[in-house]
Amino acid sequence: MKTITSIKASKSQTPLVMITAYDALFASIFDKKVDMILVGDSLNMSFNKAADTLSATMDIMIYHTKAVCAGAKDTFIICDMPFGTYTDAKTALKNASRVYQESGAHAVKIEGGKERAAIIKALTDNSIAVMGHIGLMPQFVRSEGGYKVKGRKEEEIKKLIEDAKAVEEAGAFCLVIEGVIASVAEEISRSITIPTIGIGAGSGTDGQVLVWSDAFGFFNEFQPKFVKRYLDGHRLIEEALDAYVQEVKTRKFPAEEHTY
Template structure:
């Protein structure tokens, strides 16, 4: 990217140019991602891909602030969104207090909150207090224990109608864009067409306003499993293992370091 995205420029992409979003958790990878991505999401997915946990629920606000600052150091000209972790927006006052902490302690451009109609009043409260909000509807990772797993949404007429209501409620509350996750592609298209702000998909087909992936998934670094919606753009785990094996072999045979690596 040659110019940092703004809320205005993000909204203007609707129906024009698909948005590219990626997750990042540190300065090193954020710097590599910045030239190719419109937005960087510091996702609570770090709890799984970075910390090895089974789900996102134990991520803390302090963790999110730390990693958001790290990402901002590497991607100084990026539009950065900080995921609000589980338990930090249980009501409007708590949400505002914790979002203010994010804005005061990091250069994040926005926060992200999971939920549709049920969280619209919280989104509205944040926006009315100068907190920019990215919504998140569909499959909600923070409800995984309540729902007994990760379940694709939009399979019934009732779910389709609810998703459209959720999207409209999030938009009306003041969100500048939203993520839609784990939703049947035809339904996700209907949802995106029902609102005037960008709807960014993950596992929601191509007929939305952009895409987001977890970086360790799309780079092939996470080996335990690959979700159906993920395309691996490289076999990162094999490349890293191969490089480490070469390093190990050269150290043991004293092939490394050579004279060019020696003072």
């Protein structure tokens, strides 16, 4: 299993693989096959049909993180800190401590750059491992008026690099870069010594993450440009369900071999 030390040592080596999971069943499938599992607040959209991630709560995230930890015994697990749970150092420490005490996660993830550096430092100073997150930040969607790709303008590029350095200096062991122009994400990766994990940020980062329901075609409402579907899961489940319904209605199931 990856550790903080081995993750940090992966900088500029074989790319790190991270995927989301929200329950023990899928976590057990992903266990040992990926380097890290993120229990993302993306579950609020993918599985709760919410318009954004903002209404996810601490209780919800701990519940799902605990389930993932039960299913994936040999994979490094990160819990997304939901909106409003790290507004200041005291609040962040209280909530992140709950994650450690109640779920078994190895780290937490926090969105924000320089403005969150003091909060990240408060956590790392108290032995809580933190993964940073800059660029397009889903928890900022309402204040920014939508999901906007970053790094198109010079001032944005400068700020992104400053944010990355501030997060690193605050003690984060790794950094997610989301929705950033590929060349800029690569420049950010070169500017810091901790590994970067890209999502919609090109191949120049130190690893990649995808939401599992996007990657395997179960979330069918829309497909972001950065998502590659490795399976048409929605269609396969529909076909299997249709077969089950048909066999029940025609009494083909259960057959003799399924009967005591």
